Amino acid sequence: MSKKLEGKIAVVTGGSADIGLGAAKEFVVEGARVFITGRRQIELDRAVAEIGHNAIAIQGDASELPDIKRIYDTVNEKAGRIDVLFANAGFYEFQKFGEITEEHFDNTFGTNVGGPLFAVQGALPLLGKKSSVIFTGSIAANIGIPAMSVYSATKAAIRSFARSWILDLKGVLSPGRTVTPGPNKLKNDLIGTIPLGRLGTPLDLAKGAMFLASDESEYITSIELEVDGGEAQY
Numbered sequence: 001m002s003k004k005l006e007g008k009i010a011v012v013t014g015g016s017a018d019i020g021l022g023a024a025k026e027f028v029v030e031g032a033r034v035f036i037t038g039r040r041q042i043e044l045d046r047a048v049a050e051i052g053h054n055a056i057a058i059q060g061d062a063s064e065l066p067d068i069k070r071i072y073d074t075v076n077e078k079a080g081r082i083d084v085l086f087a088n089a090g091f092y093e094f095q096k097f098g099e100i101t102e103e104h105f106d107n108t109f110g111t112n113v114g115g116p117l118f119a120v121q122g123a124l125p126l127l128g129k130k131s132s133v134i135f136t137g138s139i140a141a142n143i144g145i146p147a148m149s150v151y152s153a154t155k156a157a158i159r160s161f162a163r164s165w166i167l168d169l170k171g172v173l174s175p176g177r178t179v180t181p182g183p184n185k186l187k188n189d190l191i192g193t194i195p196l197g198r199l200g201t202p203l204d205l206a207k208g209a210m211f212l213a214s215d216e217s218e219y220i221t222s223i224e225l226e227v228d229g230g231e232a233q234y
Ligand SMILES: NC(=O)c1ccc[n+]([C@@H]2O[C@H](COP(=O)([O-])OP(=O)(O)OC[C@H]3O[C@@H](n4cnc5c(N)ncnc54)[C@H](OP(=O)(O)O)[C@@H]3O)[C@@H](O)[C@H]2O)c1
Pocket: 013, 014, 015, 016, 017, 018, 019, 020, 037, 038, 039, 040, 041, 043, 060, 061, 062, 063, 088, 089, 090, 091, 092, 111, 115, 136, 137, 138, 139, 174, 175, 176, 177, 178, 179, 180, 181
């Protein structure tokens, strides 16, 4: 049986851990050659070893324009094009309304809005007509979560980018509460709010990313695919 991403070139920002790493692994299993990015070289090296083959790490900060340029220069040199861009790197921290600092705002918008914006814009010369561009959003864009208003607003902003760039984007992959090394106790306490009764896993998200990355979503563009066990739906 032919593989879904046979011979494709993929770039996954924030590909050294959790959701990004899960997607990078699946992309390679389905035949892609994958470039992963992240700020910490040690995590990138660990991820490349875990993926096993067809993975190349490029260190860089997704919110820094010179890093983005250097990353694409390397991709161009080694592969010459991008078939799948998964702009996944993201950051959150809790900060209550009334106590929101300028630093919190700048960091969150810089990574979660500036990062994907310049990741896609910088990739344009390497993207073809049939390339898939995917953002990682969040169900937080559509529901209220205490002390997460700035994060939620960043995810609403990239949802809006996907609509504005309808001819260029596949869509937004919006995870619900997903098992990662973060505050899983907090997430577990909220399991009762998830109709399917469990947290998501990076593999659940990777399957969603695969759908958007592959030809199976050929006639789909700019959608929001919520992989959330139904949490944002009721
Ligand atoms: N986990 C959830 O429950 C959940 C729910 C909804 C949405 N999301 C979204 O899903 C995406 C991935 O989340 P995750 O839980 O997998 O995150 P994670 O476990 O914190 O991993 C984040 C990945 O992104 C990289 N990264 C972070 N900031 C970066 C930056 N400025 N430049 C380059 N790389 C950066 C990290 O590596 P370095 O730290 O080494 O840079 C790491 O590889 C994010 O956009 C997040 O908002 C997650």
